Amino acid sequence: MSITIKNLNKIYPNGHHALKDINLVIPPGMFGLLGPNGAGKSTLMRILVALMEPTSGEIDVYGYDILKQRKEVRRVLGYLPQDFRFFAKYKVYEFLDYAARLSGMNNTRQRKDAVDKMLEEVGLFDVRERYASKLSGGMKRRLGIAQALIHNPKVIIVDEPTTGLDPEERIRFRNLLSEVSAHDVTIILSTHIVGDISSTCKDMALLNKGQISFVGSPEDMLKMTEGKVWRLRVNNEQYRDINEKYPVISTIPMGLDWEIQVVADQIEGYDAEPFPPNLEHAYVYYMEHHLDLWTND
Ligand code: ADP
Numbered sequence: 001m002s003i004t005i006k007n008l009n010k011i012y013p014n015g016h017h018a019l020k021d022i023n024l025v026i027p028p029g030m031f032g033l034l035g036p037n038g039a040g041k042s043t044l045m046r047i048l049v050a051l052m053e054p055t056s057g058e059i060d061v062y063g064y065d066i067l068k069q070r071k072e073v074r075r076v077l078g079y080l081p082q083d084f085r086f087f088a089k090y091k092v093y094e095f096l097d098y099a100a101r102l103s104g105m106n107n108t109r110q111r112k113d114a115v116d117k118m119l120e121e122v123g124l125f126d127v128r129e130r131y132a133s134k135l136s137g138g139m140k141r142r143l144g145i146a147q148a149l150i151h152n153p154k155v156i157i158v159d160e161p162t163t164g165l166d167p168e169e170r171i172r173f174r175n176l177l178s179e180v181s182a183h184d185v186t187i188i189l190s191t192h193i194v195g196d197i198s199s200t201c202k203d204m205a206l207l208n209k210g211q212i213s214f215v216g217s218p219e220d221m222l223k224m225t226e227g228k229v230w231r232l233r234v235n236n237e238q239y240r241d242i243n244e245k246y247p248v249i250s251t252i253p254m255g256l257d258w259e260i261q262v263v264a265d266q267i268e269g270y271d272a273e274p275f276p277p278n279l280e281h282a283y284v285y286y287m288e289h290h291l292d293l294w295t296n297d
Pocket of ligand 1: 012013014016018035036037038039040041042043044
C-alpha cells in the first residue's frame with residue numbers, strides 16, 4: 001500500500017471542521033478523489049504534501065510518517081497544485097531546469113538530459129524556447145506535471161487539473177496522467193469532474209463535507225446505482241412535481257412533453273422505466289443519499 005491515512009481530522013483556526021475522521025488506504029496506480037467544491041479535497045491534498053498539518057491523525061507515505069519525516073515525504077512526492085503559476089521571466093526549459101535544481105539535481109549535464117527527456121515525454125520539446133506564461137492552458141498543465149515528475153517521485157498529487165481546459169486538452173491531459181501512472185507511481189487525482197475519474201482511475205473515493213462516503217472502483221460505484229436511475233415522459237406540471245421531489249439529471253424536450261432521467265430508489269406514482277446508470281448518475285445518487293446523513297458543524 002502506498003499511502004495509509006488514519007483518523008485524520010482538520011479543524012481550521014476559525015473552527016471549521018474541514019476533514020472529519022478520514023480513514024483511507026490508497027493503493028499504487030491512479031486514484032481519484034472525487035467531491036464537490038468545498039468538500040475538503042484541497043485541504044486533504046495540502047496535508048498529504050506536508051504543506052499543512054492536520055489537527056489529529058496519522059499518515060504513512062511509502063513508510064514515512066508525514067508528521068515526523070516531512071523532508072523524506074517531500075522527496076518521494078510531486079505536487080501539481082490547483083493554482084499553479086509560472087514566473088513570466090522563464091522559458092519552458094528554464095522553468096523545468098529551475099524545478100530540477102530545486103529538487104536537488106545539481107549536476108548540470110544530468111539535469112539538462114533529464115529536462116530534455118521530460119519535455120519529450122510531456123510533448124513540450126518543440127515549444128521549449130517559449131515563455132511558460134505564454135503557453136495554452138493544456139500545455140501549462142503538462143509543464144506542471146513535468147515539474148512534479150522531474151525528480152522521479154513515487155507519488156504525484158494533482159489537484160483539480162482539468163478545470164478550465166477545453167475538451168480536447170482535457171482528454172490529452174488525462175491520457176498523459178494514465179501514461180505516467182503506468183511507470184509504477186501512485187497518482188492521486190483530486191477533482192469535482194466525474195469524467196476525469198471514469199476515464200482514468202481504477203480506484204476512487206468520494207469526499208463530501210469532509211467525510212468519505214465511498215471507496216472502491218468506479219465500476220463498484222456504478223453497480224451500487226443499478227436500478228436507481230429512471231427514464232420517464234412527463235408534461236410540464238408533472239415535471240415540476242418530480243423536480244421538487246427527486247434529482248433530475250437530464251431533460252430533453254419532446255414536443256410539448258419532456259423526457260427526463262431521475263436518480264431515486266423509486267419513483268412513486270409515475271410510469272418510469274429503469275435506465276442504465278453512468279458514473280455521473282452514481283455520483284448524484286451518492287451525493288443525495290449521503291448528504292443528509294451528516295451534519296456540517
Ligand atoms: P475543495 O478543495 O474540495 O473545494 P477545500 O479543502 O478547499 O475544498 O475546503 C473545504 C472547506 O474548508 C470549505 O468549506 C472551505 O471554505 C474551508 N476552508 C478552506 N480553507 C480554509 C481556511 N484557511 N480557513 C477556514 N476554512 C477553510
